[in-house]
Every structure is written in C-alpha cells, then in structure tokens.
Amino acid sequence: MAKYPFSDIEAKWQAYWDEHQCFRTPDEIDTSKPKYYVLDMFPYPSGAGLHVGHPEGYTATDILARYKRMKGFNVLHPMGWDAFGLPAEQYAVKTGTHPRETTATNINRFREQLKAIGFSYDWQREVSTTDPDYFRWTQWIFLQLYRKGLAYQAEIPVNWCPELGTVLANEEVIDGKSEVGGHPVVRKPMRQWVLKITDYAERLLQDLDGLDWPDSIKEMQRNWIGRSEGAEVDFAVQGHPDKTIRVFTTRPDTLFGATYMVLAPEHPLAVDLASPEQKDAVLAYRESALRKSELERTELQKKKTGVPTGGYAINPVNGEAIPVWVADYVLWGYGTGAIMAVPAHDDRDFEFATQFQLPITTVVAPVEGSADPGVAFIGEGLAVNSGLIDGLPTAEAKQKITEWLASQGKGQAKVNYKLRDWLFSRQRYWGEPFPIYFVDGEARPVPEEQLPLTLPDVESYKPSGTGESPLSTVEHWLHITDPVTGKPAVRETNTMPQWAGSCWYFLRFIDPKNDTCLVDPGKEKYWMPVDLYVGGAEHAVLHLLYARFWHKVLYDIGVVSTVEPFQRLVNQGMILGEIEYTLFRDGNGHAVSADLVDGEGNHKQTGMALTAEKLTDAEVEKRGEGFVWKQDGAIRIAARAHKMSKSRGNVINPDVVIEQYGADSLRLYEMFMGPLEQVKPWSMRGVEGVYRFLGRVWRMIVDEDTEQLVAAVVDTEPSPEQNKRLHQTIRKVTEDIEALRFNTAISAMMEFVNEATRWTERPRKVLSTFVSLLHPFAPHIAEELWQRLGNDGNLSSHPWPDYDPACLVEAVIKIPVQVNGKTRGVIETDAEAGQEAVVEAALSLATVQAQLEGKTLRKVIFIPGKMLNLVVG
RNA sequence: GCCCGAGUGGUGGAAUGGCAGACACAACGGACUUAAAAUCCGUUGACCGCAAGGUCGUGUGGGUUCGAGUCCCACCUCGGGCACCA
Numbered sequence: 001m002a003k004y005p006f007s008d009i010e011a012k013w014q015a016y017w018d019e020h021q022c023f024r025t026p027d028e029i030d031t032s033k034p035k036y037y038v039l040d041m042f043p044y045p046s047g048a049g050l051h052v053g054h055p056e057g058y059t060a061t062d063i064l065a066r067y068k069r070m071k072g073f074n075v076l077h078p079m080g081w082d083a084f085g086l087p088a089e090q091y092a093v094k095t096g097t098h099p100r101e102t103t104a105t106n107i108n109r110f111r112e113q114l115k116a117i118g119f120s121y122d123w124q125r126e127v128s129t130t131d132p133d134y135f136r137w138t139q140w141i142f143l144q145l146y147r148k149g150l151a152y153q154a155e156i157p158v159n160w161c162p163e164l165g166t167v168l169a170n171e172e173v174i175d176g177k178s179e180v181g182g183h184p185v186v187r188k189p190m191r192q193w194v195l196k197i198t199d200y201a202e203r204l205l206q207d208l209d210g211l212d213w214p215d216s217i218k219e220m221q222r223n224w225i226g227r228s229e230g231a232e233v234d235f236a237v238q239g240h241p242d243k244t245i246r247v248f249t250t251r252p253d254t255l256f257g258a259t260y261m262v263l264a265p266e267h268p269l270a271v272d273l274a275s276p277e278q279k280d281a282v283l284a285y286r287e288s289a290l291r292k293s294e295l296e297r298t299e300l301q302k303k304k305t306g307v308p309t310g311g312y313a314i315n316p317v318n319g320e321a322i323p324v325w326v327a328d329y330v331l332w333g334y335g336t337g338a339i340m341a342v343p344a345h346d347d348r349d350f351e352f353a354t355q356f357q358l359p360i361t362t363v364v365a366p367v368e369g370s371a372d373p374g375v376a377f378i379g380e381g382l383a384v385n386s387g388l389i390d391g392l393p394t395a396e397a398k399q400k401i402t403e404w405l406a407s408q409g410k411g412q413a414k415v416n417y418k419l420r421d422w423l424f425s426r427q428r429y430w431g432e433p434f435p436i437y438f439v440d441g442e443a444r445p446v447p448e449e450q451l452p453l454t455l456p457d458v459e460s461y462k463p464s465g466t467g468e469s470p471l472s473t474v475e476h477w478l479h480i481t482d483p484v485t486g487k488p489a490v491r492e493t494n495t496m497p498q499w500a501g502s503c504w505y506f507l508r509f510i511d512p513k514n515d516t517c518l519v520d521p522g523k524e525k526y527w528m529p530v531d532l533y534v535g536g537a538e539h540a541v542l543h544l545l546y547a548r549f550w551h552k553v554l555y556d557i558g559v560v561s562t563v564e565p566f567q568r569l570v571n572q573g574m575i576l577g578e579i580e581y582t583l584f585r586d587g588n589g590h591a592v593s594a595d596l597v598d599g600e601g602n603h604k605q606t607g608m609a610l611t612a613e614k615l616t617d618a619e620v621e622k623r624g625e626g627f628v629w630k631q632d633g634a635i636r637i638a639a640r641a642h643k644m645s646k647s648r649g650n651v652i653n654p655d656v657v658i659e660q661y662g663a664d665s666l667r668l669y670e671m672f673m674g675p676l677e678q679v680k681p682w683s684m685r686g687v688e689g690v691y692r693f694l695g696r697v698w699r700m701i702v703d704e705d706t707e708q709l710v711a712a713v714v715d716t717e718p719s720p721e722q723n724k725r726l727h728q729t730i731r732k733v734t735e736d737i738e739a740l741r742f743n744t745a746i747s748a749m750m751e752f753v754n755e756a757t758r759w760t761e762r763p764r765k766v767l768s769t770f771v772s773l774l775h776p777f778a779p780h781i782a783e784e785l786w787q788r789l790g791n792d793g794n795l796s797s798h799p800w801p802d803y804d805p806a807c808l809v810e811a812v813i814k815i816p817v818q819v820n821g822k823t824r825g826v827i828e829t830d831a832e833a834g835q836e837a838v839v840e841a842a843l844s845l846a847t848v849q850a851q852l853e854g855k856t857l858r859k860v861i862f863i864p865g866k867m868l869n870l871v872v873g
Numbered sequence: 874g875c876c877c878g879a880g881u882g883g884u885g886g887a888a889u890g891g892c893a894g895a896c897a898c899a900a901c902g903g904a905c906u907u908a909a910a911a912u913c914c915g916u917u918g919a920c921c922g923c924a925a926g927g928u929c930g931u932g933u934g935g936g937u938u939c940g941a942g943u944c945c946c947a948c949c950u951c952g953g954g955c956a957c958c959a
Contacts, residue, residue: 003911216877220954223876228958249959262959304957327957334958341959347874348957418958537953579884617899622883625932625950672897674886678879679952686885689897692912699912744887747896754896816892821940823892847926861939867891871939 004698006662010780014118022796023065023120027511027523029074036068037076037527039506039566041535041543044082044498045106047091050113051644052652052670052682057534057572059667060676060742062119064532066776067737069120070800076527077120078509080127081107085498086164089430092461099430099461103130113655117663118779120796125512129432129501134508136452137518138500139435141550143445144557146436150196151424153443157290158423160188165463166427187290190467193425193434193494197549201225201417203563204548212568214677217540224541226418231402233340233411235261235313237273238321245269245313245324248335248416251345252405253397255317256386257363258340259353261324262306265289266332273324275310282309282326289328304329304352315340316410317387317401327352335416343376350376361385364394422546424497427469429461431495439482439489447483453491469493502543503550506530506565517559524560529567534676537571544569570740573679575670576641577650581615583629583637591629594636641681652682664778665691671742671777693750694781697774700757701767701785709788710762718763723807725755726766730803733773742777749774764789769801817842818869819851827868835862842868 017023038061043054065077081103088099088106107128114121127134145151160166163183197204205225208218230250237243245261263270265286274282285307306327313324329348330339343353343360353360362371364381371377380394388404389397405411425434433453435446446453456477458470471493472478482489504518510527511519544566551565584592584601586608598604601612620627620637629635644651657666668690674680703710718726729752736745752770756762768789775782775795786795813831815838816823825845829838839860842848852872859871 214878216954219877223955226958230959247959251959329957329959331958339959346959348959351957416958540954617883620883627883672885678886680885683885683898685898689885693897695912743885744896747887750896814892818891818940821891821938826892850926859939861891863891867940869891869939 003704004695004781006664006694006781009784010116010118010663013780013783014115016783016794017118017120017796018115020794021124022794023077023122024124025074025076025122031074031526033072033074035076035527036064036073036532037506037530038064038068038532039077039509039530039534040079041533041539042080042082042502042505043110044085044087045103045110046087047102047106048646049106049109050654052654052657052666053536053572053575053644055117055654055666056575056670056676057536058114058117058119059670060570060572060740061532061534062667063671063737063742063776064740065120066779066796067800069796070772070775070798072799076125076509077122078125078127078512079114079119079121079123080125080505080509081110081129082498082502082505083107083128083130084431084496084501086428086430089428089461090164092430096461098457100130103128116658117654117666120779125509127505127508127512129505130430132452132454133515134505135432135501137508138432138496138504139446139451139453140448140518141504141554142432142496142500143435143448145195145553146445148553148557150199150553152194152196153191154194155189155191156194156423157187157189158192159185160190160467161185165465165467166469188467190427192423193492195422195424195549197422197546198417198419200549200552201227201419202415203552204419204545207548207552207564211564211566213566214569214571217537217544217569217571220540221545224419224545227415228417229413229415231398231405231411232336232414233316233405235316235340237269237324238312238314240273240311243269243272245338246336247338247340248414249340249342251342251394251398252401252411253383253386253389253392253394254342254345254363255315255340255401256383256389257342257344257361258315258322259343259359259361260322260341261313262327262330262339262341262349262352263309263324264330264332264337265326265328267326267337269338270309270326273309273311278308278310281307285326304348304355306352306356316405316408323358325356333420334418345376345378347376347378367393422549424500425494426497427463427467427493428495429455429458429470431497432500433471433495434492436492437480437482437489438492439485439487443492444482444484444489469495471495499543499546503547504554506533506547507554507560519559521559521561528560529562529565531567533566533569534572535569536574540571570676572676573674574643575652575673576679576681577644577648577652578683579617579639579641579681580650581617581620581627581637581639583613583615583635584610585613586610591632591635593634594626594638597638644682652684657687661687661691662694662780664694664781668694668746668778672746674743676740676742690746693753694778696753696757697781697785700753700762701771702788712760712762713764713767713789714761715764716761718766720807722756722759722763722766723804724810725752726769727803727805727807729770730773730801731808734800734803737776746777749777771795772798772801813865815865816867817845817848818867819848820871821869824848824851831865834864835860838862838868839870842870 040058040061065075069075083103088102091097091102092099129135142151161183205222205227208221228250230248231252232246232248233252234244234246237245270282270286304327306325309324309326311324312321315322341349343349343358344362345364363384363386364377365384366377366379366381383389383392383397389400392400402413433455435451435453436443437446456474458474461470464470464472478490480489480491507519511523514520547565551560552563554560555563584594584597586592592603592610596604597610602609615637619630621630623633627637627639629637642648642650654666665687669687672690673686701709701713729748732748733745768791771782771785772795783795810831812828814826814828817825817827825847827841829841855872857870858873861869
C-alpha cells in the first residue's frame with residue numbers, strides 16, 4: 001500500500017518553488033496593490049541547529065505570508081541571520097577556527113533546515129549581520145549617532161568577567177554571574193562607548209500607546225523606562241556654604257518628614273562632608289561598596305548597611321539640621337545619587353531608620369482610619385505637621401510645595417527615568433568594529449566612504465587579558481595614519497554588541513543589495529512599517545527597545561518614514577518538552593511522595609538528595625488534584641513539562657520529526673498544539689494525530705493502491721449540504737487566520753474532512769477549494785493534491801476562496817429550550833419563527849412540561865434564532 | 874515585595890453573557906486480518922438509573938443577571954517579568 005508519500009511530495013514541491021522562484025518579491029512591483037510585511041525575529045545560527053521552538057513562530061508567519069499572497073497582497077517575507085556573538089568566538093578560542101567559518105557552516109545548516117520545512121521566504125533577500133556589506137550600514141548608523149551626540153565615551157565601572165575576558169551588560173549578568181557560562185563578575189572601571197537612549201525615553205514611552213502589541217510587553221517596556229514625576233530639592237550643607245545636596249523625590253509633600261539624608265557611596269560629597277572622626281569610616285565604606293560584586297550586592301540586600309558622615313544638611317522647608325549618611329541602598333546611577341529619607345512614609349527609609357535608630361516623623365495621615373505605626377505609610381493621604389501644606393491631600397500638597405521650592409530657588413519639578421544609557425561596547429573580536437580611530441587620544445570618525453571597516457584576521461581569539469579585545473594585539477590593523485592630519489593614529493578596539501545588527505535588519509530586507517544607502521527611501525515608504533512581527537517574549541524589552549530607539553533616530557535624520565518599526569507584535573509561547581511523570585526515591589530505594597520534595601530534588605525534611613525516576617503515563621493515575629503511583633496510591637508523582645534542555649535530554653529535533661512524519665505534519669502540529677502565544681508541552685502523539693489527519697486528506701482524494709484519484713471524486717455540482725459545509729469551513733479558516741487562531745482553523749478543516757470522507761460523491765470543485773484552504777498550513781500536500789485534482793498552475797499563486805453567505809443560511813434550525821436557565825430540551829423550528837410559535841413548540845416537549853408541573857410561567861426570554869428561556873416559579 | 878498572565882475531562886485544548894468539553898490525543902469495545910501494524914466504526918466529565926431521564930460539574934468563596942467558564946469583588950495555586958529606581 002502506498003501511504004501518503006510525504007517525503008517525495010515535499011522534495012518535489014520544494015524544488016519546484018526554488019526553481020520557479022515562487023516566493024520572490026521583485027524589486028519593481030505594482031505598488032498600487034496593498035502590501036504585507038510579515039517578519040520573524042531572525043535567529044542566531046547556533047551550532048546546535050534548529051530546535052522545535054523556531055518553526056513555531058516561523059510557521060505562523062509563513063501561514064500569514066502564503067494567505068496574504070493568495071489574498072492579492074504584495075508580501076515581504078524575508079529571513080536572515082543575527083550571526084555575530086559570543087558562542088562562535090568561544091568556539092574559536094577553543095579550536096582556533098575562525099568564527100567566520102563556524103558561522104558560515106551554521107548558517108548553511110539553518111538555511112537547509114528552514115527550506116526543508118517549506119517556508120516561503122524570499123531567499124534572495126537573505127542578510128547576515130556579519131556580512132561586510134551589511135555591517136557597513138550598521139557602522140554608518142553608528143556614525144550618525146556619533147554625529148548627533150548620541151554616542152559618547154565614559155569611564156564607568158562595568159561588569160568585568162575575568163573568565164570570559166570581557167565586559168558584560170547588566171542584562172547579561174544573572175545573580176552576579178555571567179549569563180553565558182555562569183562565571184563570576186566583578187566591577188571594574190573601563191572606557192566604554194555608551195548610547196544616549198535616555199534622550200529618547202519620553203518618546204519611547206509615549207509611542208507605545210499606538211502600537212498593536214500585547215499589553216504585557218508594553219507594560220514591561222513602560223516599567224523598564226520607569227518614568228516618575230517628582231521634584232529635585234536642594235539641601236544646604238551645614239559648615240559648607242559652597243555646597244548643596246540635590247535630591248530627587250517623588251514625594252515632595254513629605255519634605256517635612258525628612259529626618260536624615262543618604263548619599264550613594266559614589267557620591268563625591270560623601271567624603272567632602274565627612275567630619276574628621278568619620279572620614280576613615282566613610283572612605284572604608286565607599287571602598288567596600290565599590291568592590292562589591294553584583295552577587296554580593298544581591299545577597300546583602302537582606303540587611304541595609306551604611307555609615308554616618310558626621311555632616312549635617314539643612315531641610316529647606318523648616319531649617320532643621322539633619323544628619324547625612326552614606327549607604328549603598330541609594331544608587332549612584334539613578335536621580336541625583338542622593339535622597340532625603342522620610343522613614344515614616346518610605347519602606348526602605350523606615351527599615352534603615354529602625355536599624356540605626358534614626359527619628360521617624362509622621363507627615364501624612366490616611367484620609368480614613370489610622371496608619372499602622374509598625375510600618376511606613378506609603379499611601380496618599382493628608383499632609384500633617386507640614387507647615388504651609390498642612391491638611392492638603394497628597395496631590396495638591398506635592399504641587400504646592402514644589403511651587404514654593406521653585407519660588408525660593410530651592411527646587412523644581414523634575415521627571416526621572418529608570419532607563420539608563422546603553423553600554424554599547426564589548427571587548428570581543430566577533431562583532432562590528434567601531435568606525436572610530438584616535439589621534440592624540442581624540443576620537444575621530446572613519447569617513448563614510450571608507451566603510452565598511454572590516455575585522456582583521458588574528459593569531460589568537462583569546463581576550464588580551466587586559467580587558468581589551470583581541471583586536472588590540474593586531475599591530476598592522478591597529479596603527480594607521482590620520483588621513484586629515486597625517487599624524488599617527490590608533491583604531492578603536494572595542495566591537496559592537498550583538499544587539500547592534502538586529503536593531504535595523506528589517507530595513508535592509510526591503511533593499512538588501514543597495515550599495516549607496518541603507519535602504520531606498522521609496523521602497524522604505526512602501527514597505528514600512530512591519531505589519532506583523534513574531535518572536536519570543538525573551539526579547540520583550542531589550543531588542544525591541546533598542547530597535548525602536550535606533551528607528552526613531554533614523555526617523556529624525558530622515559532615513560525612515562515611520563516613527564515606529566513594528567506595528568503589530570505577537571510573542572509565540574515557549575514549547576516545553578513532553579510531560580514527564582517523575583517518581584522520587586531516597587538512598588534506600590524507597591519511594592518518596594512528590595509533596596515532600598523541594599525544588600532542587602531534595603527531601604524537604606531530611607534534606608537528602610533523591611533520585612528521580614521517569615514513569616510512563618500507564619504507571620500513574622489521577623487522584624484529586626494530582627497524580628499518584630499506581631503501585632502505591634500514597635506516593636504522589638510529579639507531573640510536569642519542563643523547558644527543553646540538553647541536560648534534561650528532552651530536546652525534540654525537528655529533523656527527526658520531518659523524517660518520520662514530514663514537514664507538513666511538523667507545521668500543522670506546531671499550530672495545532674494550542675494558541676500561538678501560549679506556553680505548551682510537546683507531544684509526539686499529537687504529531688501522529690495531525691499526521692493521521694493528513695493521511696485522511698490524502699485518502700479522501702487519492703487511492704492508495706492505484707495512485708489515481710479515488711472513484712468518489714466526481715464532476716457533479718455540490719449538494720446544498722456539501723456547499724454549506726465547505727463555505728462554513730472557508731469562513732472559519734479565513735477568520736481564524738486573520739485572528740492568528742491557527743489551532744481552531746485546523747479543527748475546522750478536520751471537521752470538514754471527517755464529514756467529506758463520508759460522502760460517496762465528492763465534487764472536484766469542493767475538494768479543490770478545500771485544498772486551497774489547507775495550503776498555507778500544509779503547503780506541500782496541498783500543492784500536490786491541487787495538481788492531482790487537475791488544476792492549472794501552482795496553488796501558491798491561486799486566489800484565496802471567498803465564502804458565499806447564501807450557502808450558509810438554514811431553513812430549519814435547532815433552538816435550545818431552557819427552564820430557569822437550565823437546558824431541558826431542543827426544538828427544531830423555522831429559522832424565522834417568532835416567539836409565539838417557538839414557545840408553543842417548547843411547551844409541547846415532555847421534559848419541559850415536567851419542569852413546569854405545578855408552577856407558573858412568569859417570564860419568557862427569547863433570542864430569535866438563538867435560544868428560549870422560560871422563567872417559572 | 875511589586876507588575877503582568879493563566880487555572881476547564883486521563884492529556885493538549887474549544888466555547889460574540891445563551892446546549893460547557895468542538896477538534897485532537899489517550900483509553901476501552903467492535904470490524905478487517907492466520908496474526909499484528911495500518912485503516913474504518915462506536916463509547917468515553919462524574920454520579921444515580923434497565924431506560925426515559927435526573928443531579929453535580931470550568932481553582933475557592935461571594936456577587937451581578939432570566940441565564941456566568943465568560944462580567945464584578947476577595948482569596949488560593951502556578952507561570953513570566955521586575956526587584957533598594959527614592
């Protein structure tokens with residue numbers, strides 16, 4: 001028996017699409033047609049190849065791309081590589097292989113794998129961030145940032161990782177260890193390039209409102225930007241008439257409750273202010289605070305530390321002298337690096353004041369009731385003990401005191417952001433070189449016409465050890481002559497972070513071969529913004545924020561026409577491994593119930609390490625909320641799907657799935673698992689389910705013995721029932737694709753097939769239309785069946801079917817009859833029937849009559865065509 | 874601690890405030906087969922009942938409504954993000 005021959009079909013159509021360039025988006029197009037730019041977050045081509053998480057988003061976008069093409073849109077659906085980055089460099093350090101070679105190998109593998117899934121990318125637009133023709137423009141954008149004063153150098157303490165020999169961004173440090181490799185990280189001052197993203201904080205915040213993005217992502221970005229309104233207040237310093245301490249506060253209304261002040265350890269006034277007897281203590285404290293690694297800071301969060309400077313500041317509203325402390329709970333990087341402490345109304349100040357026995361003065365009272373004296377009252381209320389603002393509610397009190405401060409020249413309203421400038425350099429080899437050189441220590445831009453500035457080959461990829469990148473050891477590359485002055489010059493040896501190339505790649509896809517500008521303005525105007533951008537939620541903040549920042553800069557200099565790059569964003573949910581049932585055993589082999597096991601796999605009571613044993617679903621049974629072991633019902637079994645990881649051994653390789661079930665099954669299963677945005681566990685049995693469905697589709701049309709069309713395929717006109725089922729399916733699939741509800745679209749097609757396979761006569765027209773609906777999801781089998789059904793041309797360029805509402809109307813419908821809101825029966829009635837007729841029919845039902853026994857009909861709720869509810873009592 | 878999101882059969886999930894559990898998996902029964910696989914047909918939320926039918930049922934407790942998985946309030950659990958940002 002010739003079963004649905006997926007591997008032949010898939011190879012055949014992939015070759016066909018390639019040969020005929022079916023998915024090519026030409027440079028010159030009919031721009032009177034609507035456009036659809038559907039984009040995936042391009043991958044980092046790792047050595048491990050594709051995992052099943054990649055094709056999830058890619059299948060979703062491919063369905064949209066194929067659907068929109070059939071709908072008559074010009075579609076831009078490109079793919080490329082975010083190929084700079086640490087893994088290839090670490091591999092180079094280990095093996096001496098040039099990262100360029102590793103990257104090329106990995107890219108080829110990825111491209112092959114993606115092609116094997118049948119994605120309809122326009123491969124002629126492929127770009128790689130590592131290609132000099134690409135990063136030429138990354139460097140060009142950097143020069144524009146530099147010219148606008150948005151790129152500057154600063155000597156700042158950074159996360160220095162001795163093990164990796166490089167500096168890490170905050171987001172690459174997790175619990176004081178490097179995200180990659182888990183090596184310890186310490187703070188070390190270094191000269192860095194920094195991008196002034198903070199200049200764009202307000203616009204990055206404001207423009208979120210107009211975007212069709214998940215609320216959670218917008219909220220995360222808002223929190224990251226962290227706008228807060230308040231006031232800056234200047235405190236005079238006792239005994240130092242030339243100095244003031246400026247603080248930022250969001251609660252200027254609590255100024256009368258400031259009982260001490262705190263400076264960040266880095267604050268220059270900390271030492272200036274220190275009294276002779278405190279100076280040594282302050283210096284020692286600063287030293288230890290600066291040396292603390294991120295890890296220590298995190299660990300020490302539990303207990304606040306600090307020392308008094310011995311100096312005093314004057315509260316501008318009441319002239320009181322209050323002590324000034326140094327403590328590392330105040331951050332140098334936010335606001336002014338100094339605060340006024342109001343322990344009565346701030347949790348952190350309260351904790352500190354309690355610990356060091358500093359006075360606590362209440363200046364805000366709750367509007368109703370009284371505040372708990374054991375904690376800080378941080379809510380809004382009415383000002384008390386507060387002079388000119390006494391009795392005012394918080395909002396008014398803030399305003400009035402701020403105005404008063406301004407009139408006295410002692411403060412003003414101020415907005416602050418949590419967002420920090422973007423540390424933009426890395427001490428690595430495998431990244432874009434900065435188009436910058438130094439003459440007499442002065443930074444100079446490399447002339448634009450000399451771009452790209454390419455990476456030299458190096459002897460060794462090992463970090464130089466000093467913290468500088470391997471580039472600092474390449475003498476012939478490093479030393480140049482300044483073309484302007486003729487003086488000797490040295491190149492910048494830092495390289496750009498991986499984020500750089502991904503900040504603008506969506507623009508290059510529009511015009512990938514242009515060598516006079518990064519994107520042709522006409523093409524940009526037509527294609528931008530990206531209509532749908534799909535990718536993982538792990539990029540919720542950084543990539544999306546950085547890309548938005550660059551885009552706004554490019555907008556400001558007239559390179560792009562939209563203020564935002566990504567109009568609609570969808571995050572696909574992570575795919576977890578198969579659900580695992582785990583039985584725990586102690587050292588003696590005795591089973592331990594899962595509720596006695598902690599997160600690390602140790603016994604909660606004895607702390608003993610336990611061994612985990614995987615069980616099959618036949619060995620467990622559901623009891624109450626969880627699962628128990630069939631052999632011993634007292635033993636609870638942990639039932640959970642885990643994140644796929646090499647160490648856990650639960651990684652699913654898409655190649656294996658394609659080999660066993662075919663690319664169409666892989667695509668279909670990825671979409672059938674559940675809603676796109678949701679986290680969901682993989683199940684090989686689920687793959688088999690959709691594979692069987694495709695087999696049924698095949699056998700609905702093709703005879704497995706003869707390889708010819710089955711006899712039931714006829715050229716008769718479809719019956720009204722057949723038309724109804726078909727047009728219901730068209731409507732459902734169309735609406736579901738538009739709404740990205742691919743799982744229910746597939747269900748609808750399954751329902752169609754379940755019914756159609758029972759038809760002894762299957763009109764060719766109906767089957768052809770069905771196959772065109774299936775096409776975006778399972779393109780190979782669809783193209784093959786389309787052809788076998790005798791249709792001309794490739795299905796990819798065939799128009800999407802419209803449904804005919806006339807086929808959907810029903811003469812007789814079923815209406816549920818409820819009594820007091822509970823369904824007691826169903827009546828069949830004319831679709832147009834009025835209330836009277838329906839009630840009459842309902843009352844004739846025996847089940848309804850039984851419910852009405854001895855009761856009075858009080859009310860009738862009738863929704864025409866929907867339902868009937870009889871209210872009785 | 875704070876901010877999001879989610880809790881529905883044995884499992885993944887479906888339901889514009891209107892018949893809860895579509896579709897699929899698993900399980901069970903049957904057909905085909907020497908047998909198995911594949912395929913096809915059927916049953917499948919729990920409980921009571923020979924049946925007709927009934928009772929209960931969407932994390933928990935309240936509320937709004939003729940009617941709540943869906944809306945409101947409080948709580949519990951899980952997942953994600955942030956975390957001394959003044």
